[in-house]
Amino acid sequence: MSQIALPLSRKGSGDPGRIVIGNANSEVIEALRNPSHWPFKTAILSGEPRSGKSLLGRWFESLGEGEVIDSANIWDETELFHRWNRAQEDGRPLLLISDADGWEVELPDLGSRLGSALNLQIATPDDEMLAFLIESIAIQHGLALGEGAITYLVPRAERSFAEIERLVLMINRLSLERKAPATLGIWRDALEAIRGPEQGRLL
Template identity: 65%
Template sequence: MSQIALPLELRGQSDPDRIVIGNANLAVYEALADPKSWPFRTAVLTGPPRSGKSLIGRWASGQGVKVIDGADTVDETELFHRWNAAQESGEPLLLISDRQPWEISLPDLRSRLGGSLQLEILTPDDKMVAQLIEIVAEQRGLSLSDGATQYLVPRIERSFAGIENLVAAIDRLSLERKAPATMSIWRDALDQVQGPEQQRLL
């Protein structure tokens, strides 16, 4: 597991920070580092909410890749023209879509993108979840007591948004109670965000 410098924007904050590279996105990162290998010099990136697609896109843009974030919201005819322009210029093109799957109506565009490199951010494993908890807490200025990740990782929802929501709940309860973020607060935050019946390990 490693980290690269990327501008990580959490709710209400915009200071540069890190993004975790782990099982969920390692293949994406490796592929984006080598755009010369992409079919038609084009890659399509999808993934769940809050999984860092835009952050990775901004990093790729700094590497000379043309990035269209929110490509699934762009008019398909316009997107087809932009794909053609990238082909003519020889510029690598990364299209980022929030929709999974991304259903494309325009046949020409669908066939072009269907032959492009398909990349997807997956579900984080335990190691990646632990690092994400620590980084989100650090960004919020939240100090987690020892043993936090060991307690939270087996119980937390396996999603990027779920991790952010849980750490936010811990932070909120700690501030409301004017108490350190220890196990009683971790447990109550889990109940608030997921409900006791949703926890993976009781």
């Protein structure tokens, strides 16, 4: 398990953004490293909220390999069609990031062309990646998780990027509010707060 450090800083933070590499995104990252293989110089990146799509887009852009359009699903479709044509003319890869679950394109010419693009999907994180995500988010927020936190939290946590972030932030919040270290009682209460009592008390 490893990370990619971004050369750009997140808004409101002096720390560089980091992308955790794991089962959910390793194939996506490999494809972004080799855009010369993309059909028609175009790829569409999608995935659940907070899965790192925009971070990956920023990283790809920092490599100087091509153009990135974030939230492409809400862009004017005629403009996207022009950008696609420009990618063909210039030979410069185009990465479109979609926030939609099942992006439906209304403009027929654009739809037919994007139908031939490389589809990159960020998958569900496995236990190993989940553990590294918890540790990474905790470090980012200066949260010291007590011993045994990963062993306790991973089996009880939802396999979701957004929920993992929410869980760690809840642990941090409770620890700060109670002025107490983030140990078992706080892990359990954080799980109960976001998923219900049965999750926090799961044996």
